[in-house]
Amino acid sequence: MSLKLGVPSKGRLMEKTFDWFAKRGLTLSRTGSEREYAGAIEGVPGMELVLLSAGEIPRELAAGRIHLGVTGTDLVQEKLPLWEQQLQELQPLGFGHADLILAVPQCWIDVDTLGDLDAVAASFRRLHGHRLRIATKYHRLVREFLTEAGVADYQLVDSQGATEGTVKNETAEMVADITSTGETLRANHLKLLSDGLVLQSQATLWRSRTAVYEPQERQALKALNDLILG
Amino acid sequence: MPDRSSTLALAARLRMTFEAAGAQVVDPPLLQPAGTLLDLYGEDIRARAYVTSDAVRGEQMLRPDFTLPVVQMHMREGAEPARYTYSGEVFRRQEQDPDRASEYLQVGYEVFERDDPAGADAEVFALIALQLRGLPLRAATGDIGILMAAVQGLETTEVRKAALMRHIWRPRRFRALLDRYAGRSPVPEARLKLLSSEGVLTGSAPALGKRSEAEVDARIELLRADAAAPPLAENELLALEALMAVRETVPFALEQMRDIAVDLPAITPALDRLDTRVAALKARGIDIDSLDFEASYGRTSMEYYDGFVFGFYAAARPDLPPIASGGRYDALTRQLGQGSDIPAVGGVLRPDLMLMLEEGQS
Numbered sequence: 001m002s003l004k005l006g007v008p009s010k011g012r013l014m015e016k017t018f019d020w021f022a023k024r025g026l027t028l029s030r031t032g033s034e035r036e037y038a039g040a041i042e043g044v045p046g047m048e049l050v051l052l053s054a055g056e057i058p059r060e061l062a063a064g065r066i067h068l069g070v071t072g073t074d075l076v077q078e079k080l081p082l083w084e085q086q087l088q089e090l091q092p093l094g095f096g097h098a099d100l101i102l103a104v105p106q107c108w109i110d111v112d113t114l115g116d117l118d119a120v121a122a123s124f125r126r127l128h129g130h131r132l133r134i135a136t137k138y139h140r141l142v143r144e145f146l147t148e149a150g151v152a153d154y155q156l157v158d159s160q161g162a163t164e165g166t167v168k169n170e171t172a173e174m175v176a177d178i179t180s181t182g183e184t185l186r187a188n189h190l191k192l193l194s195d196g197l198v199l200q201s202q203a204t205l206w207r208s209r210t211a212v213y214e215p216q217e218r219q220a221l222k223a224l225n226d227l228i229l230g
Numbered sequence: 231m232p233d234r235s236s237t238l239a240l241a242a243r244l245r246m247t248f249e250a251a252g253a254q255v256v257d258p259p260l261l262q263p264a265g266t267l268l269d270l271y272g273e274d275i276r277a278r279a280y281v282t283s284d285a286v287r288g289e290q291m292l293r294p295d296f297t298l299p300v301v302q303m304h305m306r307e308g309a310e311p312a313r314y315t316y317s318g319e320v321f322r323r324q325e326q327d328p329d330r331a332s333e334y335l336q337v338g339y340e341v342f343e344r345d346d347p348a349g350a351d352a353e354v355f356a357l358i359a360l361q362l363r364g365l366p367l368r369a370a371t372g373d374i375g376i377l378m379a380a381v382q383g384l385e386t387t388e389v390r391k392a393a394l395m396r397h398i399w400r401p402r403r404f405r406a407l408l409d410r411y412a413g414r415s416p417v418p419e420a421r422l423k424l425l426s427s428e429g430v431l432t433g434s435a436p437a438l439g440k441r442s443e444a445e446v447d448a449r450i451e452l453l454r455a456d457a458a459a460p461p462l463a464e465n466e467l468l469a470l471e472a473l474m475a476v477r478e479t480v481p482f483a484l485e486q487m488r489d490i491a492v493d494l495p496a497i498t499p500a501l502d503r504l505d506t507r508v509a510a511l512k513a514r515g516i517d518i519d520s521l522d523f524e525a526s527y528g529r530t531s532m533e534y535y536d537g538f539v540f541g542f543y544a545a546a547r548p549d550l551p552p553i554a555s556g557g558r559y560d561a562l563t564r565q566l567g568q569g570s571d572i573p574a575v576g577g578v579l580r581p582d583l584m585l586m587l588e589e590g591q592s
Contacts, residue, residue: 110424139276148402149402170440
């Protein structure tokens with residue numbers, strides 16, 4: 001069997017991953033038609049390229065169906081509890097930087113810290129009869145972060161896209177979302193909490209601890225390691 | 231691990247003992263509406279309970295414990311006083327601790343009684359201790375009511391006391407608040423800037439969302455008032471910290487806390503209640519001189535206990551959860567009672583763990 005490398009199947013993340021490996025002497029490419037998710041690797045014998053949605057890569061690594069994978073720290077930590085036991089971080093790739101942050105309306109001039117947020121959540125609940133709603137798709141990460149910080153009386157509402165708009169639409173009071181420059185936040189009249197950085201994420205090469213490694217796969221892994229870690 | 235049929239058999243025996251003590255058997259549904267649990271525990275419960283849903287009833291949780299449905303049932307239709315017992319599965323997600331069981335049997339005993347809280351506390355503790363006799367366990371006890379009385383008695387603003395009360399069960403946030411109110415931690419820059427300005431401040435950014443400008447203005451007023459309030463007195467703060475650190479056998483703990491009450495006189499009635507409870511425990515044959523008391527016990531268990539709390543732990547197996555635990559939850563009956571309330575105390579046993587320890591002994 002061959003050593004399977006999972007890579008995001010489209011977009012900038014795929015291109016940058018291809019570039020990153022190319023600089024280290026490994027040619028990744030898509031094969032077949034534009035719409036077909038098949039790929040090839042040249043440079044290390046015994047490897048196979050698997051093109052996947054970035055969001056599925058953590059699960060595939062944890063299940064041991066691929067040996068290696070490129071995906072963001074945010075997705076790994078959101079989808080895999082006790083991720084350190086299932087995955088090993090081989091190498092951060094230096095792109096795909098994104099921060100998972102907490103943001104509130106700019107007009108909340110009395111709110112700058114998690115302590116402020118907690119106090120506001122308590123009075124908001126008293127006044128409005130429901131918990132303060134935070135729109136996000138990163139439920140586990142945000143919940144664990146707020147539990148750790150001792151923030152109470154909030155509620156997570158699911159938002160899979162256009163999260164910043166939920167405040168204006170009054171389906172949430174604030175958001176927890178990925179940002180790289182903060183422009184979308186500002187455009188939607190939101191601001192960061194000064195201590196509300198939940199996670200700093202970037203594209204990372206992971207190794208599955210649960211996958212089976214046959215002798216030729218070990219060999220391929222060693223050859224790859226020599227190439228990329230030098 | 232003990233097999234399921236012997237666990238069920240032990241559970242049945244335990245429940246019969248509670249029936250013999252006067253309890254009525256109840257059998258709440260496995261599926262509980264998620265809303266009530268979320269209102270009570272907040273989002274944190276999602277890390278512990280299994281959530282499922284359908285289009286008509288909405289989100290439901292596999293019951294993470296029995297206390298909540300039993301309280302709801304009692305507040306709806308119960309006569310007073312009442313004693314209940316139950317036996318059945320509870321479900322807990324164990325994502326951070328996969329070695330722990332996510333489905334296990336609990337057998338419980340709950341007392342709803344107005345007249346003699348100390349007697350009811352002692353009754354529950356002694357009955358549970360009796361079921362566990364012979365097992366190599368260590369009992370821990372505490373009393374959240376003493377800590378609550380200490381906070382209520384602080385010489386500070388009602389707003390600060392309410393904030394501290396709200397976080398008694400979140401020790402880290404409690405600590406941060408205490409440091410802030412004592413003037414030990416610096417005021418954050420943004421807060422200083424906000425407080426250095428005067429008058430109405432809203433309007434600089436466009437109004438957005440459901441939280442109104444009036445709410446923001448009201449909070450700024452509160453913050454200004456808080457900045458003007460004096461810090462917590464040093465002697466009160468030290469006394470509160472000494473209280474939270476009390477960890478002794480019951481007689482010595484009482485002695486230490488009586489000393490602390492010199493600086494925190496508000497805890498005296500709560501200490502008197504502890505005295506009465508100790509007497510009631512003694513009367514039921516509990517060896518008080520070797521019983522542990524920790525003033526901070528029960529603060530991190532994410533429960534609703536607000537008075538007497540206890541747990542039984544396997545002395546040689548610190549990796550195991552408590553074999554039995556319980557406590558008083560008067561405030562919960564108020565919260566779920568829609569205007570009525572009744573003092574209540576209860577506890578649960580884990581027959582699976584009891585059998586495991588028994589097997590380990592032989």
